[in-house]
């Protein structure tokens with residue numbers, strides 16, 4: 406049996422989608438959470454000096470989206486044909502652009518930078534959130550099946566549903582916001598509920614370590 410070891414810091418962030426793909430697939434894996442004090446010694450041995458890293462029978466793979474794509478392909482949630490795979494990649498790349506656009510806000514919310522969180526919320530987060538959730542809504546409407554691409558689950562459903570869930574007012578996340586902003590995107594709200602009701606994902610979410618992001 407293949408041995409999967411996912412190394413990341415003890416937070417959800419970039420490690421959470423690979424973890425959820427493994428959980429969705431019912432795949433046992435080593436959920437290796439690295440404490441900050443242990444990181445400097447480990448860093449030089451990783452492919453790109455960063456985490457997450459997935460080890461597959463000891464072979465390391467870096468970059469969170471590459472890890473997610475690899476796992477998604479193994480477990481049948483990377484799109485059902487080359488066109489769907491390309492669409493999945495497009496959503497994943499667009500999501501990275503979105504994260505890059507809202508990075509100043511995220512860094513302050515996570516406590517990694519100083520700044521006026523309220524001002525960044527209004528000027529940086531909100532316009533970019535609305536812009537991207539309009540894009541994602543179009544994909545959900547085109548699918549008509551409650552998934553972003555095609556008529557079945559792909560890993561970008563897991564990616565976007567986790568982000569939506571972090572924004573909910575009762576999420577316990579540092580990114581929790583007013584429900585009214587999610588209410589403007591009913592398709593995305595229903596999408597999050599649908600994806601997180603998938604039994605293996607529901608179980609993972611209920612039992613995973615509680616962290617602020």
Ligand SMILES: N[C@@H](CCC(=O)N[C@@H](CS)C(=O)NCC(=O)O)C(=O)O
Pocket residue numbers: 418419448454455456457467468469470
């Ligand atoms: N593009 C990379 C970014 C990875 C990344 O930024 N990792 C951060 C944690 S989220 C990290 O390893 N920071 C520690 C360091 O750079 O020394 C990915 O998506 O995997």
